[in-house]
Amino acid sequence: MELAHSLLLNEEALAQITEAKRPVFIFEWLRFLDKVLVATDVKEKQKKLVEQLTGLISSSPGPPTRKLLAKNLAALYSIGDTYTVFQTLDKCNDIIRNKDDTAGYLPTKLAAVACVGAFYEKMGRMLGSAFPETVNNLLKSLKSAESQGRSEILMSLQKVLNGLGGAAASCHRDIYKNARSLLTDRSMAVRCAVAKCLLELQNEAVFMWTAELENIATLCFKALENSNYGVRVAVSKLLGTVMATALMPKQATVMRQNVKRATFDEVLELMATGFLRGGSGFLKSGGEMLKVGGSVNREVRVGVTQAYVVFVTTLGGQWLERSFATFLSHVLDLVSHPRATQTHVEAVYSRRCVSFILRATVGSLLGEKAQIAAAKEICQAIGKQMKAVVNDTSGENKSGAADIAASQHVMVCALQELGSLVQSLNATASPLIQEASIGLLETVTSVLLHPTMAARLAAAWCLRCVAVALPFQLTPFLDRCAERLNNLKTSPEAVSGYSFAMAALLGGVHQCPLGIPHAKGKMVVSIAEDLLRTAAQNSRLSLQRTQAGWLLLGALMTLGPSVVRYHLPKMLLLWRNVFPRSLKELEAEKARGDSFTWQVTLEGRAGALCGKNGKGSHGAHLKASAAMVRLRLYDILAFLTGFCVILLQLQPNSASGSGALEHDPSSIYLRIPAGEAVPGPLPLGVSVIDASVALFGVVFPHVSYKHRLQMLDHFAECVKQAKGVRQQAVQLNIFTAVLSALKGLAENKSTLGPEEVRKSALTLVMGALDNPNPILRCAAGEALGRMAQVVGEATFIARMAQYSFDKLKSARDVVSRTGHSLALGCLHRYVGGIGSGQHLKTSVSILLALAQDGTSSEVQTWSLHSLALIVDSSGPMYRGYVEPTLSLVLTLLLTVPPSHTEVHQCLGRCLGAIITTVGPELQGNGATISTIRSSCLVGCAITQDHSDSLVQAAAISCLQQLHMFAPRHVNLSSLVPSLCVSIKLFHSVHLCSSHLLLRRAAVACLRQLAQREAAEVCEYAMSLAKNAGDKEKTGLEGLLFGMLDRETDRKLCSDIHDTLGHMLSSLAVEKLSHWLMLCKDVLAASSDEESEKKDEMDDDTMFTTLGEEDKSKPFVAPRWATRVFAADCLCRIIHLCDNADQAHFDLAMAQAGCINDLLVLHLSDLIRMAFMAATDHSNQLRMAGLQALEDIIKKFASVPEPEFPGHVILEQYQANVGAALRPAFSQDTPSDIIAKACQVCSTWIGSGVVSDLNDLRRVHNLLVSSLDKVQAGKGSSSQLYRESATTMEKLAVLKAWAEVTTAYSACDHPVGNYSLITLVQPELPTLSRLWLAALKDYALLTLPAEFASQLPPDGGAFYTPETIDTARLHYRNSWAPVLHAVALWLNSTGFTCSEPAEAAALSGLQKRSTSVNLNQASGATPSAKSLPEINKDRMHLILGVSIQFLCSPRPEEPIEHVTACLQALHTLLDSPYARVHIAEDQLIGVELLNVLHRLLLTWNPPSVQLLVTGVVQQIVRAAQDYLQEKRNTLNEDDMEKESCPALGEGGDSGGLIPGKSLVFATMELLMFILVRHMPHLSTKMSDSPSHVATKTRLSEESARLVAATVTILSDLPSLCSPAGCMTILPTILFLIARILKDTAIKSVDNQVPPPVSAALQGIKSIVTLSMAKTEETQKQWTALIRSTLACILEYSQPEDSLPAPDEVSMLTAIALLLWSASSEIIGVQSLQNGCMNRFKNALNSCDPWVQAKCYQLLLSVFQHSNRALSTPYIHSLAPIVVEKLKAVERNRPASNTELLAVQEGIKVLETLVALGEEQNRVQLLALLVPTLISYLLDENSFASASTASKDLHEFALQNLMHIGPLYPHAFKTVMGAAPELKVRLETAVRASQASKAKAAARQPAPTVHSAPTIKLKTSFF
Secondary structure (H helix, E strand, C coil), rough: CCHHHHCCCCHHHHHHHHHHHHHHHHHHHHHHHHHHHHHHCCHHHHHHHHHHHHHHHCCCCCCCHHHHHHHHHHHHHHHCCCCCCHHHHHHHHHHHHHCCCCCCCCCHHHHHHHHHHHHHHHHHHHHHHHHHHHHHHHHHHHHCCCCCHHHHHHHHHHHHHHHHHHHHHHHHHHHHHHHHHHHCCCHHHHHHHHHHHHHHHHHCCHHHHHCCCCHHHHHHHHHHHCCCCCHHHHHHHHHHHHHHHHHCCCHHHHHHHCCCCCCCCCCCHHHHHHHHHHHHHCCCHHHHHHHHHHCHHHHHHHHHHHHHHHHHHHHCCHHHHHHHHHHHHHHHHHHHHHHHHHHHHHHHHHHHHHHHHHHHHHHHHHHHHHHHHHHHHHHHHHHHHHHHHHHHHHHCCCHHHHHHHHHHHHHHHHHHHHHHHHHHHHHHHHHHHHHCCCCHHHHHHHHHHHHCHHHHHHHHHHHHHHHHHHHHHHHHHHHHHHHHHHHCCCCCCHHHHHHHHHHHHHHHHHHCCCCCCHHHHHHHHHHHHHHHHHHHCCCCHHHHHHHHHHHHHHHHHHCCCHHHHHHHHHHHHHHHHHHHCCCCHHHHHHHHHHHHHHHHHHHHHHHHHHHHHHHCCCCCCCHHHHHHHHHHHHHHHHHHHHHHHHHHHCCCCCCCCCCHHHHCHHHHHHCCCCCCCCCCCCCHHHHHHHHHHHHHHHHHHHHHHHHHHHHHHHHHHHHHCCCCHHHHHHHHHHHHHHHHHHHHHHHCCCCCCCCCHHHHHHHHHHHHCCCHHHHHHHHHHHHHHHHHHHHHHHHHHHHHHHHHHHHHHCCCHHHHHHHHHHHHHHHHHHHHHCCCCHHHHHHHHHHHHHHCCCHHHHHHHHEEEHHHHHHHHHHHHHHHHHHHHHHHHHHHHHHHHCHHHHHHHHHHHHHHHHHHHHHHHHHCCCCHHHHHHHHHHHHHHHHHCCCCHHHHHHHHHHHHHHHHHHHHHCCHHHHHHHHHHCCCCCCCCCCCCCCCCHHHHHHHHHHHHHHHHHHHHHHHHHHHHHHCCCCCCCCHHHHHHHHHHHCHHHHHHHHHHHHHHHHHHHHHHHCHHHHHHHHHHHHHHHHHHHHHHHHCCCCCHHHHHHHHHHCCCCCCCCHHHHHHHHHHHHHHHHHHHHCCCCHCHHHHHHHCCCCHHHCHHHHHHHHHHHHHHHHCCCCCHHHHHHHHHHHHHHHCCCCECCCCCEEEEHHHHHHHHHHHHHHCCCCCHHHHHHHHHHHHHHHHCCCCCCCCHHHHHHHHHHHHHHHHHHHHCCCCCCCCHHHHHHHHHHHHHHHHHHHHHHHHHCCCCHHHHHHHHHHHHHHHHHHHHHHHHHHHHHHCCCCHHHHHCCCCCCCCCCHHHHHHHHHHHHHHHHHHHHHHHHHHHHHHHHHHHHCHHHHHHHHHCCCCCCCCCCCCCCCCCCCCCCCHHHHHHHHHHHHHHHHHHHHCCCCCCCCCHHHHHHHHHHHHHCCCCHHHHHHHHHHHHHHHCCCCCCHHHCCCCCHHHHHHHHHHHHHHHHHHHHHHHHHHHHHHCCCCCCCCCCCCCCCCCCCCCCCCCCHHHHHHHHHHHHHHHHHHHCCHHCCCCCCCCCCCCCCCHHHHHHHHHHHHHHHHHHHHHHHHHHHHHHHHHHHHHHHHHHHCCCCCCCCCCCCHHHHHHHHHHHHCCCCCCCCCCHHHHHHHHHHHHHHHHHHHCCCCCCEEECHHHHHHHHHHHHHHHHHHCCCCHHHHHHHCCCCHHHHHHCCHHHHHHHHHHHHHCHHHHHHHHHHHHHHHHHHHHHHHHHHHHHHCCCCHHHHHHHHHHHEEEEEHHHHCCEEEEHHHHHHHHHHHHHHCCHHHHHHHCCHHHHHHHHHHHHHHHHHHHHCCCHHHHHHCCCCHHHHHHHHHHHHHHHHHHHHHHCCCCCCCCCCCCCCCCCCCC
16 A cells, blocks of 8 residues: 555546445555654645645545644645645634535534634644634634534633643633533543543643632532543543642743742642532532532542542652641541431441542652651551540540541541551561551551441451561561450450451461461461350350451451361361251241341351352262252252242342452451452342342252243343333343353353243343343343354354344334344354354344444444444355445444444444454465555554554454464554553653553563564664653653562553563574663662652742753652562673673673673673672562572582682672572571572572682581571471471571582582581581481482371471471472482591481481381380491482382473582482492392383483493492402302302393393383483384484583493493303394494594493403303304304494594404404404405505504503414514605605604514514514614705604614614624615714713703793693
């Protein structure tokens, strides 16, 4: 479309398209123009453009089009020439003056009005001269205009005022006079427009907030009567702003005129009048007032409430802080005024209003410090009220009763706000409790004795809030209430109040993760039982005691099964006593008459049932008793159903908004429904009906068809009988019940019943489809859909649909058209697209027709709503109707007046449904799809520009879906700024910020955009901020952080968290400084600086600076929850950097500056942020801070400090770390924080950052102090939390010590090592005992459920039986390091140190007599055990725990646990005792190996595999040692005996039994590792189709693993008998040979990879096995050795496809076999030839390294003692050697390697000379000596020769000098035969001696060289 448009309207194209599409075409052109005008030069086209645009004014444009048209015209004039602007203005004025009042001309008039407004808004004072005429013209036409005209004119006037500012003063009065009367216009849209216009006017018109102030107030109150939401928002904004301006005028206006300011009291008085008297305020005299009577219209009260909030928000947080006391007493007076509380429902409503005022102002405008001050004020107000009440009740005051009644409402509001404040402040509120002068607790507790129930409940609720915010107060509160309840048993108020408080506190326990001590449950049960037992003794108290008793038991139920389990028998007994046992008793009861007894009885039963309700889930114990109750209930149900039916005829629906605690005290402990701050159960009458409706829905599906019919007929009869208002109420209740029943049927998948039941239901429903009450019509439509769903027959559905079709075709009245169109929508919705497919066409065509009915917006709304339902439910089946539906939606969007917001909302819904239906197709490029897409985008643009926030929200969600399906086509550059505006992000003054739903939609959309395109989103938001002139440096992310402080809605906050999270993930690493700065600003924001500034301001400056300064200030300092989120972000940033690039943790690189922004440069900031968080008031923030600290230590511990080699950069922050940790170990810290702090301590100590002992002691001492706490044992300290909290704390301490111990033992630096262990040494005796005790506990707790009976009845060393479930989690977190530490201790000293005191210490630790040894029946007294027994127990414990865990570690288990467990096993098996233990019982070893094998199947990381191989090796070594020991003893014994049994696995037969054989288990496991790293070893793997044969080099880790496995493999034969060896050796040798082949690959640096050296080592150890060579196995053995050699020979043959093999390794293997197994190989010709070939190839290799190695290996073969082996090789290879060495003379060595090769070759020749016999000596020397002499250089060439060449000369000379004396005779013979040799030799000797003499002369006395002092750390060569 963009391509079709140019700057001018394409009139040819416009003429070609159909009439229907033209408005869309024009609208799109205007949209295009709107985008491009700003950036184009319009000079030459301006005239034509003006013509086209003004021409459009008279083409009857629709609302969105006229808005855009006006905007474009004004923009055109403001950037182009302005000389024709007056002409255009006159044109518009003429149109406005035109007397044509027809509907056809209206759009033209409205367009002209819109243009006038836009001109003035854009150009303002430039048009100043024409403005009086314009304004008069507009005001004149205002008188005669209809509603659409009126609102458009008022909007234009608003723009005129805005553009002209103070310059329009002369017209202010006229505008005011004309506009004010319209505030009570019957059209709501007009009222909104007037309010906005007057709001603009009050900016400049002083008279509005001086002389006219009262009148304005009265007008506003009148305007609020019978208003809708939009009007209330606009009018309350006007009223609030005017009042605020009256109190504090803007500076400029005050300077201009000397005005009298209104006082605070006058303003509040005015507002109060509206709240209390409504719109009839001052105008009627007193007498009339009395006659009118009645209460204030609800809309007025809500509007005034909203105005209060606007008033305070406009004045700002600082003002509120100063004037809070006055403001508070004023709002509390409102609710105590008799006019506000004439009926109970009205009183509750007024309370909610006042609570809203307080919550919306105090809750969001004040920072945390100011909130604490506000809480103090509220406390004082409560205290004052309570004093007054006490005086009233004691004095003989006649009006006392009225005062008390009034005071209860004040109490409720004050206490609820106090509770909410404390709860939102969370731990930050602790000063409120700790400062005695405030006395918060005393004040609140005193209200528990208030004469009225509402106040007592509110006080209880407030206490619950305090306890949830400050959990350490929970237990003391409970104790205090219990004590007072016991002391004041005789006061009815005390019984009621304190039981409320206890119930409320128990209800809050689920929000306190650390819980309360178990004994408190017992205490509550005994109090409740006592109350119920004594209830009958005193009639004055029986009601309160019964209620209190059951309330406490109900509250107890919320503590969950682990607590309730213990009290069930008692509870069941109490329940049984409440209900009659038999029919006889029931009859007797009925005969009793007085109402009081019944009241008490019923109170008891209600309480009992409520307790059951609280208890729904407590399991099997209840089944029997529940069956009993159910039986009783079903007996009653016959009555009940009738009762429901009666109830359904009661009570018209008036209860909305009147929820209050006193309606149902049990809500004080039940969980609050999501989204509510304070529970507000509805009045009893309403709740009973609600409950009966719900019950009806549950019972109906289980009732026989006969009864169903009876009930439905009865309902129909009831509806007939009732009349008037009552009929509506009865019908509504009945419909709700029927709907609930149908829903029940659908959920149970059951049917409605036979024909007559359906008929009855249908008559009931169909009758209501044309009921005048819209709610009933909705219910009927819904019921119809549900019925179709439940009946589920096509004919039935068709009948229903047809009935509605016929009705809709004939009916003309609005009611039946709306009802039946909804019925169609519901049918499709509940039956689904497939079930209703055949009716789709008809339904759609009918609804499309209805939607075009311009006469009734109601019909349009209902039909569009149904259409949306159909589009949603039909899914892809709707695809054929998308185009017509879309074009209708667009047409309506362009024509329906914006004041019909419901129609626009439904249009938005349809648009969204259509986008979903088309779905991913929207990405396509076909013509139809492009059209659909552009229509959707146009639709979104129109709805986005609508004034109603719900319509805007719908537009945003449509765009969000479009972005999901077709991201390329959604223009982010315009979407992002519009989203920011909807959240009101860039306006510093957050007045009534826009609608919550709109903010939710906008943030949800941002969240989705940030997921894909975070960078773009931030960029566009930044550009918007710059254009708006905001000085914000932090961009969108900073503003979202700010939003977190203001928003309370959970969903919204979680979306903001996600959005920030996505932005963080994509951008934090690139813009590191920016994000860290953000987090730092949030974390560092303590509000101290502000408070100092505040006090310096005096009143005058305060009044004058109000407008300007506030805008630049942040809204409030970040609250604790936002700071916690920032600390979490900090941790995320560290992890992101860790994953992105290790350079972030390299200071040397950072200082070199190759990469700009690295995390390591910000280390001091990171530490500072973590420190600030870790030492805060808020516990959550402390946790987050400690977590961040731990992450920082882990990531930076090993980063070296380049300037001080040998040190790390964290060392300089020791003091900070210590200071951050110290507060966490104070006396009153909660367990979870201590646990976390211990974790950080152990991380810090174990990180090795600090090596100095004294520095370490600081942190170390913290751990020592906490260890003393652990030793204190159970029950010694006063308990505040659940016992499992203590468990958590103690285990965390033990875990920390364990981690420290393991870290010390792993230390490398010896100086440190000695000293570090000295830190742990003194504590080890205690620690080892505690660790073993903890492990025993853990072992017991991991037993399967069926062993529950064997657990010790009174718990373990660190847990109590009651908290066993929560304790399990804590043990699960800490057992692994403890296990490792115990293994270390046992390994070093443990097995030798008997611990006779261990058992005693344990029982001392438990403060009980029984010990918790695993292998004792609980209760047996410990007998002193011998050391072997103790050790055996310890072994069983450790192996048991390990095997149990390794069997199947849960996938979410941290890898550290797995590694700790494996390291523990490895360490343990280092000790001789453990080795013997595991070797003696072979099955333990096998079991362990099987478990390890299983672990490998699920855990991939190489680190785990390496550890596993380590453990396997330990097991194998243990078995080896044990077997060797056995063999040695046997050998000693059997020296005499002839036959000795075959020791080792396999026995005589050689068979290994899987499951019992250690060797088999080991091989299985090792094979698994090998195949995982070298899949081609297994034929199964390499033959499988998925296997791709790739030969890549093994990674370093894999290489180490393979090497380890090979080493273990080669150890295995030593565990077998000779026959066993023959069983396993073929496999082992095959594997080793294959591994050698695969890993021995030639590398550049001639390094030997670990697997190769392991394989060579393995071959050596196997071939030298002595025990394999017995007579029986000799034949097999020989065959094996020969095959192995043959394999290796074959593998060392180079192949084309594979990389070149490493000849050296292969030769080494061959030489090993030749050397070690000579006897088996001699005489096998083929092998001999093969070996010789390999050697020949190596000798002829062009790589000198290979030659050198080959010479070395040959040397070993030639020297072999068995001449039969060596001789053939000498004969075959010596000549080649001689040849090679002779050739060196012509080709002297150029490098060291080449020189080495020559030297090794000469060694071989020398050896041959030595081996030769005397008679051959001369011939041999004749080969060697000439060769050597040929290496000598003459004097001339010596000087110019290379180093290697000179070295060769020296080497040859030395050797010759050495050989001469060795074989003097032969040497002389050789030299004599060749005189030229002799000459060369002599010359060389002379030259050598001469040079030596020279050197000696040149050199003075030898000096001692000192070693170089500076060594480079890194070698750069």
